[in-house]
Amino acid sequence: MEPHLEGGLTTSRAPAGGGDGATAIRRADYIPIIIACVLVALAGLGVVWLVACDPLDPRYPTFSVDVAGLDGLDGPEPAPTVNPAFNLTLHGVSPRCHIMSLGMCQERGAVAVSYAGAVLAWGRVPTFCVPVHGQRHVGMVALGADVGLSDELRGRMASERMSRSAELEVWTVIFQKL
Incomplete structure (x- = not known):
C-alpha cells in the first residue's frame, strides 16, 4: 500500500x-x-x-392379433350353421431397447377364432420373419365351413350383435424356424 x-x-x-x-x-x-x-x-x-x-436376458418378439374384418355372421339372428370368414392381422415386435433382442422366423403356424368356447374359423399363419429390433405385420384369413351353433350360442350372439360388440378369442400357434 x-x-x-x-x-x-x-x-x-x-x-x-x-x-x-x-x-x-x-x-x-x-x-x-x-x-x-x-x-x-x-x-x-x-x-x-x-x-x-434386463439386457442379459434374451427376448423373443411379442405377438398380438387384430380382427381387421369379418363376414358370414350377418343378419339379425345367426343361422343354425354359419360360414364365417375373419381377416386378421398378426403383429410381431422385437424389443428395441434390449441388447439381447432376438429376431424370429416362423415357418408354419395355425390360427383359430372362437366365440364363447366354440371354434368358428381356422386357418394357417403364413411364413414371416420379425427382424432384430424391428416389427412385422402379417395378414391372415381364418375360414369356417358349416359351423353349427347351439340355440344358446345363437341367442347370445344376437344380443351382443344388438350392442355392436362381441368378445372373440383368437388362438395362434407358431413354430420357429430352426
Whole structure:
C-alpha cells in the first residue's frame, strides 16, 4: 500500500499477475467434483437401463392379433350353421431397447377364432420373419365351413350383435424356424 500524497488515503494495487493466485487454485478444485458428479449420474442412468431392459436376458418378439374384418355372421339372428370368414392381422415386435433382442422366423403356424368356447374359423399363419429390433405385420384369413351353433350360442350372439360388440378369442400357434 502506498500513502496518497494529498489526503493521506491509501490505495491498493493488484499484483502484476492479474489476480489472486488462490482464486485460480479454488476453481481448479471444482474440476474433480464436477467429473465425479457426471460419473455418478452416468452410473445411475446405467443402473436404470439395466433394471428396465434386463439386457442379459434374451427376448423373443411379442405377438398380438387384430380382427381387421369379418363376414358370414350377418343378419339379425345367426343361422343354425354359419360360414364365417375373419381377416386378421398378426403383429410381431422385437424389443428395441434390449441388447439381447432376438429376431424370429416362423415357418408354419395355425390360427383359430372362437366365440364363447366354440371354434368358428381356422386357418394357417403364413411364413414371416420379425427382424432384430424391428416389427412385422402379417395378414391372415381364418375360414369356417358349416359351423353349427347351439340355440344358446345363437341367442347370445344376437344380443351382443344388438350392442355392436362381441368378445372373440383368437388362438395362434407358431413354430420357429430352426
